[in-house]
Structures are given as C-alpha cells and as structure tokens.
Amino acid sequence: MSVTLKDIARACGVSVGTVSRALNDKREVSSATSDKIKQLAVSLGYVPNRAGRALSAQKNVWVIGILLPSINSPFFDDIKRGINQAYAELQDLGLDIVLIEREGWNVDDHLAAVTELQARGCRALALCTVNHPKISDKINEIAADGVPVVLINNNIPEAKRLCFVGPDYYRSGQIAAGMLDKCRRGQEINLLIVMGLKIHEGHSLRVQGFLKELDVRHVKYRLVKIVEGMDNDIITQQACMQAFGENPEIDTVYMATGSGVSGLGAALIASRKEPKRLVIACDEIYTTRELVRGDIIDFVICQDPQMQGYQAIKKLHECLSRQGLTTGAADYIVESSIKIKNHFER
Amino acid sequence: MSVTLKDIARACGVSVGTVSRALNDKREVSSATSDKIKQLAVSLGYVPNRAGRALSAQKNVWVIGILLPSINSPFFDDIKRGINQAYAELQDLGLDIVLIEREGWNVDDHLAAVTELQARGCRALALCTVNHPKISDKINEIAADGVPVVLINNNIPEAKRLCFVGPDYYRSGQIAAGMLDKCRRGQEINLLIVMGLKIHEGHSLRVQGFLKELDVRHVKYRLVKIVEGMDNDIITQQACMQAFGENPEIDTVYMATGSGVSGLGAALIASRKEPKRLVIACDEIYTTRELVRGDIIDFVICQDPQMQGYQAIKKLHECLSRQGLTTGAADYIVESSIKIKNHFER
DNA sequence: TTGAAAGCGGTACCAC
DNA sequence: GTGGTACCGCTTTCAA
Numbered sequence: 001m002s003v004t005l006k007d008i009a010r011a012c013g014v015s016v017g018t019v020s021r022a023l024n025d026k027r028e029v030s031s032a033t034s035d036k037i038k039q040l041a042v043s044l045g046y047v048p049n050r051a052g053r054a055l056s057a058q059k060n061v062w063v064i065g066i067l068l069p070s071i072n073s074p075f076f077d078d079i080k081r082g083i084n085q086a087y088a089e090l091q092d093l094g095l096d097i098v099l100i101e102r103e104g105w106n107v108d109d110h111l112a113a114v115t116e117l118q119a120r121g122c123r124a125l126a127l128c129t130v131n132h133p134k135i136s137d138k139i140n141e142i143a144a145d146g147v148p149v150v151l152i153n154n155n156i157p158e159a160k161r162l163c164f165v166g167p168d169y170y171r172s173g174q175i176a177a178g179m180l181d182k183c184r185r186g187q188e189i190n191l192l193i194v195m196g197l198k199i200h201e202g203h204s205l206r207v208q209g210f211l212k213e214l215d216v217r218h219v220k221y222r223l224v225k226i227v228e229g230m231d232n233d234i235i236t237q238q239a240c241m242q243a244f245g246e247n248p249e250i251d252t253v254y255m256a257t258g259s260g261v262s263g264l265g266a267a268l269i270a271s272r273k274e275p276k277r278l279v280i281a282c283d284e285i286y287t288t289r290e291l292v293r294g295d296i297i298d299f300v301i302c303q304d305p306q307m308q309g310y311q312a313i314k315k316l317h318e319c320l321s322r323q324g325l326t327t328g329a330a331d332y333i334v335e336s337s338i339k340i341k342n343h344f345e346r
Numbered sequence: 347m348s349v350t351l352k353d354i355a356r357a358c359g360v361s362v363g364t365v366s367r368a369l370n371d372k373r374e375v376s377s378a379t380s381d382k383i384k385q386l387a388v389s390l391g392y393v394p395n396r397a398g399r400a401l402s403a404q405k406n407v408w409v410i411g412i413l414l415p416s417i418n419s420p421f422f423d424d425i426k427r428g429i430n431q432a433y434a435e436l437q438d439l440g441l442d443i444v445l446i447e448r449e450g451w452n453v454d455d456h457l458a459a460v461t462e463l464q465a466r467g468c469r470a471l472a473l474c475t476v477n478h479p480k481i482s483d484k485i486n487e488i489a490a491d492g493v494p495v496v497l498i499n500n501n502i503p504e505a506k507r508l509c510f511v512g513p514d515y516y517r518s519g520q521i522a523a524g525m526l527d528k529c530r531r532g533q534e535i536n537l538l539i540v541m542g543l544k545i546h547e548g549h550s551l552r553v554q555g556f557l558k559e560l561d562v563r564h565v566k567y568r569l570v571k572i573v574e575g576m577d578n579d580i581i582t583q584q585a586c587m588q589a590f591g592e593n594p595e596i597d598t599v600y601m602a603t604g605s606g607v608s609g610l611g612a613a614l615i616a617s618r619k620e621p622k623r624l625v626i627a628c629d630e631i632y633t634t635r636e637l638v639r640g641d642i643i644d645f646v647i648c649q650d651p652q653m654q655g656y657q658a659i660k661k662l663h664e665c666l667s668r669q670g671l672t673t674g675a676a677d678y679i680v681e682s683s684i685k686i687k688n689h690f691e692r
Numbered sequence: 693t694t695g696a697a698a699g700c701g702g703t704a705c706c707a708c
Numbered sequence: 709g710t711g712g713t714a715c716c717g718c719t720t721t722c723a724a
Contacts, residue, residue: 004718005717005719014695015696016695016696016717017697017721021720024719028694047438048717049401049718050439051438051439051716051718052401052718053718054700054718055397055401055700056700057719058397058699058701092397092701094397094700171691174688174691175688175689178687182528182645182686183528298528335683337681337683338684338686339684340524340528341524342517342559343521343681351701351703361711363702363703363712363713364709366704367703374709379709394701394702395701396701397702398701398716399702399703401702401717401718402701402702402704402715402716403703404715
C-alpha cells in the first residue's frame, strides 16, 4: 500500500485538508507548514492516487484544449483517432476535451485559436502549430500560468512546453535512404526529391537526413532535381510531370512530405517507365495506401500519427492527475516505420 | 456527466447497494429485481466508473497473474518491460501483478504454474504458453470460474480466452518476402530458411506466409534448404555452417525464429561471401540489433513485444475494472514492423 | 491559517 | 433479499 495524504498528515501533525492545499500550492497555507509538508511528501515518496484525484475532480473536470490545422488535411484523421481513443480511455478519470480545427498554418489564426481555448477554461493544451516567435511567446506565457502545453508533430524546442510528441524527421529521412541503398545496391541512381511547404521544417530535416545517409552509405546518386509541391496535389502533379518530361532518366523518387501525394501518384501513372521507378513516400494516408497497393509507391515511411494523438492527451492527463510540473517531461518520439504493400492488405 | 449506480437505483426504486450486487452477479439478490436492474442499466447506457471502482477496490486489490517461459530467453525482456510499464500506469487503479517465469515450453510445467497463480488468488491471467489440449482444457476451466485469460504471443483459438495479444505470424512472413522481392527484383534467388522449434506453430506460419508471398509476387527462387535450429545457438550455427559449406550458392537467408540468431550470425561471419548474402531475421533482441548494426543482417521483422506485454495487462485490467466478460474481447494484433540499421543508431 | 466534513462512484458489511 | 452505511484518496467548502 502506498503513501497517502493521511499518512503525511499524521506524520506532520496536521489535517489532510492542509496537506492537500499545501501540495496543490493553494496560497491559504503558511509557508512554514507548506515547506514542512512538501519536504515530508518527498521523503516519504508520496505519489498522488489518480483514482482518488479523478473522483474528487468529477465535479470540476479537467479539460484539455487541442488545436489541429486539420481542415482539409487527411493526415490528421489518425491523430484525431488517437485523441478520441485517449478520451474514451480517460473519460472516467476526470478528463474532458475541446478540439479546435483550423485550415492551414497561419500564425495569427493559431494564436486566436489558443486564446479561445484558454477562454474556454482549458487546464492543459495540446497544439499542432508552427515554429514562430509569436507562438513561442504565447506558449511561455501560458506555461507561466501553470498550464502545461504539449506540442504535437512539430516541435518548438525553445518554448517552455511540457514536452514534444512526434517523429524524428531526420531519422525518417535516413531510413528512407537506407531502404534505397538496400534496393539499389551498386547501381547509380537518378534522383528526384519532392518537398512540401517551406514552413514545415520537418520536411527539410527529412531531406537532410536522407542526403546525409546516402553519403554515409556511399550510394552513387545524381540529384536530378528538387521540386516544391507546396503540399498541394495540383502543383505537385505539374511539377513532377515537368520533371519526368525533362529528365526521363529519373528512376528514383523520394517524397519528403505527406501532402500532395495524389499529385505525385497521378504524375507517376501518366509518365510510366520501364523498369519501374523506385518510389519512397512519407506518411500513411488513404491515398498513399492506395498507391502502395497499386504498386505505384514502393515504401512509405510512417510516423504513427494515431499514437501521437493518443500520447499527447495521455501526457497531459498524467500531468494534471499527478500534480506534474508544466515543463520538463520526456519527449515521446514515435517510431519511423517502414510499410510495404503487405501491410495494407485485407 | 454519465450514468451512475445512484441514477439506476433512483430509477428503479432500490438502493445503490442492491444495484451494485445485481450488476456484479452476487446471488443474494432476487432474479426479478436483478433482471429489472440489468435491463435498466443497459437502457440507460451505464458504464462503471473506473476511478470509483478502483478506489473501492483498494482494500481488495485486483491481482493479475502472469506466466512467461522467459528464463534464458532474451526475447521476453521487452515483454516484461511492457508489463512493468502497464503496472506502473495502473497501480493506483487497484492493480497488482504476480509474475511466474519458467524455462521452456513443457506442458505440465506450465499447468503447474497456472495452478500456482490461481492459488495465489489471481483474478485474471496473462499466459504465454503452448497450444496443447491440456492447456486448452485448463483455460476453459478457469474461464468458467469467471477469471479472464489473455494469451500472449502464441494463440490458442479454440480456448475460451478473453482475447489474444500478439503478432500475425503469417503476415510477418509475407512482409519478409515482400522485402526480398523489392531488394532482389528480377534476379534469381538461392534461399536458405532457418526454422526454430516445431512446437511453436507461429514459426511455421511465418514460413508459409513467406513462401506463399514469393509465389504471389512471382519471385524466381530456388529453396536450397530448410534447416532446424531448435531455437538453440549452437545447433543453429552448426546447421547453417553445414548448409553454407555444402551449398555455396546460397545468397539469401530467411530466419523465421528469433532464437538462435547468434548462431546464424556466427555462421554468416565465418563463411562470408561476395556479394554479401541478403539476410532477413525476426524479432528484435540485443544480438539481432548488433548483427544489423554490423551489416550482417539486413532487415529484422519485429513484432513489438513491449506492446504485447503492455496490452495484455491493460486488457485484463480493463476487464476487471469495467465488469467485462471473460471471453469475446477483440484481439490485439501488433504491427509487424521492418527495421534496418538506422533504427538502431545512437 | 487551519481543521472538520461532505462528496465524487463503487463495494462490502451489518442490520433487518 | 434489501437498505443503510462506512470506507477507499483526494479536493473543496464552511467554520473556527
């Protein structure tokens, strides 16, 4: 049986109410007793009991606010699934959620959404947003209020966040290069790289990791072209069509973004080639799965978006229900998993 | 706010105590009221609150018994890690665990261990054991007592278990074949297959899936030899050395078991060949990781053992804390993930 | 500033 | 067979 408030109260000669107030930093308790209590709690190894805490919180539920730029972006479907899974699991432990969805990555738009979440009484925040000074300042301000913030998918290392939950983009690129090396051992490669939006630094990290690893492995390659698809299907398609037309020698494609994959698919189909091009894509969404099923794309490097949504909520709930601090939890880096046709069958 | 016992009691004109007894199938309640209560619970959509249940169970903790044949088998390290993770997470929700470890897969040995777990008062069981009529009977008997059983890693479909948590072995084999196809496109393959113990049907399922998928993909291959390593390093090494000696044309190896991989590694190193053989192994353990790091093994098809341990405990706890039935939960099939050198760096 | 007590949802014990 | 009540750990309100 573990240490309870009652144990601390007894050891300290005060009531449980006082202990609770002290540990929760309510200011109606003298700093002398408060210090004594906190010290004792540490030395006894006190860990709050979630069941007790949740039960007592029932009247005053913990609400977690979430911001996702998920409108018109199928990538977020799985993140939302993960969030809902965590919600279902933690609902009876005193959790409630508020989700705000936006389209795209406009900074002021995101700031306004965060303000709205605060206004709605959120005691913790999970944000998928951009790395921008304004956002970073906002997060620091929120953290100062004792509200923990988890960043999903896109990190802002300098912000005072609880932690980051997302992929290791650099490694994702390395893994793509590793696969390419295995499949093209010895042969020279004529390479096309497709990028997305400049604003998402994860995508350029992927390309860096990819190129670095090709060098480390001494892969003989010629980088024919890098195109920018702007995370848009039509632009991606046009850019790829043009590249394939002007450079028929392209035999290998690395797409470092998940959005715009329909465009790449269409371009690949329209300008077929024998032997087939080797194509590596990122992020598992419906279209990508279909293209892998149809042998248009060979590999997808995935980043377990469902787990990202799930873990973000879980980390925050853990923090709320265990009197955690608002900074300094361990990041949760999801696996970069390689998927092929067989993963998507049945 | 969701439906509570109090709501049902009020709606039914009885006390909360009676409702609790009825829903928990204590027999000190008349079948008439019991039926009425149960019906009402369903129609109101009652779901027990885990916090309340856990708190009340504090005095009479739920203990989950676990049997693993993990002695001298590093594969189980990650499963144990997952179990401990679940334990840490659910401890304050009224969970306790008892772990019995055995060496190997002897049926009577396992039966005795299960009996011991029952004697120790376990209210739920997680077993990693073999598919044998005696075991199956034992599980059915346990289930009849209202004790839920989860099978880890190795399924017994005909037993009345709560569910199975483990890999899809057949698909694991298919994925291995898919990778081989990608890496050896067009070339003819001279193949060695290494199997483990006959008793573990998962391993033969892997080989079936592997060979089937080679056919589906029209891979041109010659199956030079299938060797049995008995899940033992020394036997595996000898068998592989012999195979490589007698059949120097072998250029591709599929190892369908995780145990004995040191033996395969030693054999591969002792009888090097240029160009290097393509080697696909299963299950991520320390030795396998080292061999991948050293470019001796190209791919590992993993089955997330940590998640298996974690989910097994979680499923059982869910069942205990939510008045679940002892059969009929959904299986949890872990991902078969492909790992390469880059996954193991840093 | 502190203590006492009610209450969150559920179970178990003791009366009747 | 059923109702009432104490209790699990914790927070919060009300008194002192």
